[in-house]
Amino acid sequence: MNENWHRAQARFRMMDVNGNGHLDRRDFELLALQVIEALGEPAQSVKSAALIAGYRDYWHTVIAPMDSDGDGQVSAEEYAQGAVSVAALPGGRPQYAAPIAALADRDGDGMIELDDFVACMTAVGFSPGYSGTLYAELADPTGGRLATGAWVAEISRYYTADAIRTSDDLLAGEYAGAGRGVTRPGARAGSLHGSA
Numbered sequence: 001m002n003e004n005w006h007r008a009q010a011r012f013r014m015m016d017v018n019g020n021g022h023l024d025r026r027d028f029e030l031l032a033l034q035v036i037e038a039l040g041e042p043a044q045s046v047k048s049a050a051l052i053a054g055y056r057d058y059w060h061t062v063i064a065p066m067d068s069d070g071d072g073q074v075s076a077e078e079y080a081q082g083a084v085s086v087a088a089l090p091g092g093r094p095q096y097a098a099p100i101a102a103l104a105d106r107d108g109d110g111m112i113e114l115d116d117f118v119a120c121m122t123a124v125g126f127s128p129g130y131s132g133t134l135y136a137e138l139a140d141p142t143g144g145r146l147a148t149g150a151w152v153a154e155i156s157r158y159y160t161a162d163a164i165r166t167s168d169d170l171l172a173g174e175y176a177g178a179g180r181g182v183t184r185p186g187a188r189a190g191s192l193h194g195s196a
């Protein structure tokens with residue numbers, strides 16, 4: 001198992017929101033709804049609709065094609081084989097990147113506040129500590145605030161194969177997400193590794 005395999009499995013677990021061991025359309029609907037709820041955004045708003053559409057497109061165009069056995073779900077094995085590459089993403093970024101940044105920019109001034117960033121990040125499975133650290137790293141060094149474009153760029157960077165700045169830091173943040181308050185009856189820390 002190499003480092004990229006571990007990263008793939010960590011991502012897989014974050015996306016398997018309902019914890020049934022497979023990725024399908026429902027997981028990405030839940031991801032969008034968790035972010036919308038975490039930010040207190042009205043479910044029917046334009047920003048919410050854009051995020052839901054972004055995650056739906058991401059599922060259909062990026063994740064669903066990894067379903068090599070055609071059962072309508074993407075298993076951990078299929079995901080690992082799918083080799084998520086930024087080259088496969090429309091415009092070089094996942095479709096939810098711009099909508100999630102727009103949603104977190106509550107007042108539309110192009111900047112995201114720390115609390116809103118952490119709410120978004122924890123809603124998709126990152127730990128609060130990692131989220132705070134990442135905000136500080138990405139924030140404008142003069143104003144101390146995070147520009148929406150900087151976050152969109154970071155989400156895109158996250159998909160590049162050489163994106164690991166320090167793998168321990170990144171994986172610690174990702175694995176911490178397994179402890180979020182989502183019911184995951186099928187999620188077991190060792191099960192994915194055992195299938196490698």
Ligand SMILES: [Ca+2]
Nearest residue numbers: 016020022027
């Ligand atoms: Ca699932």
Ligand SMILES: [Ca+2]
Nearest residue numbers: 067071073074
């Ligand atoms: Ca499948």
